[in-house]
Amino acid sequence: MSRIFCIANQKGGVGKTTTSVNLAAGLARVGQRVLLVDLDPQGNATMGSGVDKRKLEASVYDVLLESASVAEARSRSESGGYDVLGANRELAGAEVELVALEHRNERLRRALKAADADYDFVLIDCPPSLSLLTLNGLCSAHGVIVPMQCEYFALEGLTDLVNTIKQVHANLNRDLELIGLLRVMFDPRITLQTQVSDQLKAHFGEKVFDTVIPRNVRLAEAPSYGLPGVVFDPASKGAQAFIDFAREMVARVSSAAPSTTPHTLVG
Numbered sequence: 395m396s397r398i399f400c401i402a403n404q405k406g407g408v409g410k411t412t413t414s415v416n417l418a419a420g421l422a423r424v425g426q427r428v429l430l431v432d433l434d435p436q437g438n439a440t441m442g443s444g445v446d447k448r449k450l451e452a453s454v455y456d457v458l459l460e461s462a463s464v465a466e467a468r469s470r471s472e473s474g475g476y477d478v479l480g481a482n483r484e485l486a487g488a489e490v491e492l493v494a495l496e497h498r499n500e501r502l503r504r505a506l507k508a509a510d511a512d513y514d515f516v517l518i519d520c521p522p523s524l525s526l527l528t529l530n531g532l533c534s535a536h537g538v539i540v541p542m543q544c545e546y547f548a549l550e551g552l553t554d555l556v557n558t559i560k561q562v563h564a565n566l567n568r569d570l571e572l573i574g575l576l577r578v579m580f581d582p583r584i585t586l587q588t589q590v591s592d593q594l595k596a597h598f599g600e601k602v603f604d605t606v607i608p609r610n611v612r613l614a615e616a617p618s619y620g621l622p623g624v625v626f627d628p629a630s631k632g633a634q635a636f637i638d639f640a641r642e643m644v645a646r647v648s649s650a651a652p653s654t655t656p657h658t659l660v661g
């Protein structure tokens with residue numbers, strides 16, 4: 395059975411795609427079978443995995459409209475060692491088309507069920523909004539991973555996101571929980587970042603991942619080569635941090651209680 399995680403934060407540029415691609419590659423490196431679903435019409439996770447979004451024969455768009463299965467629409471990231479359900483601009487239209495369709499929140503969930511046996515982890519890179527696309531992600535997932543920069547306004551946005559997760563949990567998907575907050579682009583020399591990091595720990599406790607992703611230029615360079623940072627420069631600090639994070643996720647999943655017990659969200 396696969397464990398399904400959304401990488402979500404309604405802000406843009408906070409590191410969702412970098413986290414999705416490098417966690418996928420990190421998990422593959424430690425022997426996990428991974429599917430990365432690109433739910434952002436920008437297609438950055440697709441390109442960053444070395445899959446050309448302009449040449450997709452089928453994509454997540456076809457899956458959402460039920461004209462292709464996951465098995466038919468997936469591509470392979472040869473460099474990353476994982477599968478990709480790619481996205482391109484066509485996906486922007488899905489938003490409007492879905493509104494008129496039955497089970498519009500649950501299309502991705504239904505499609506992923508059919509591929510359940512193929513993967514240990516499914517990661518969903520969400521767009522920077524609370525759209526029908528993100529809702530499809532949240533309705534499919536067991537948990538949400540929230541990448542965030544330790545800046546003052548990061549905390550403000552977090553309240554909205556936590557409330558959204560609570561609402562989806564209450565109304566649409568009882569499996570959904572906030573798995574954790576991932577501190578990304580972290581620079582310990584910046585006092586404010588250390589202070590916000592301490593506040594996060596004080597407020598969210600166990601929900602803050604132990605792994606911290608540093609600001610590292612190699613992670614930012616990698617997408618222009620169509621490679622995950624973990625593959626582009628495995629010895630870099632950024633790559634090492636994502637491999638640590640992959641191990642932390644594997645440990646969390648294997649120690650998690652079966653999903654028959656009630657989930658606790660953040661308080």
Ligand code: ADP
Pocket residue numbers: 405406407408409410411412413438522578579580607608609610611613614615632
């Ligand atoms: P999002 O998907 O939330 O919009 P991205 O993952 O695309 O965010 O990241 C935004 C920008 O920040 C990109 O240019 C990316 O290369 C850069 N970036 C992300 N994480 C790091 C990091 N740890 N160190 C340096 N640059 C980073």
Ligand code: MG
Pocket residue numbers: 410411412434438
């Ligand atoms: Mg992105």
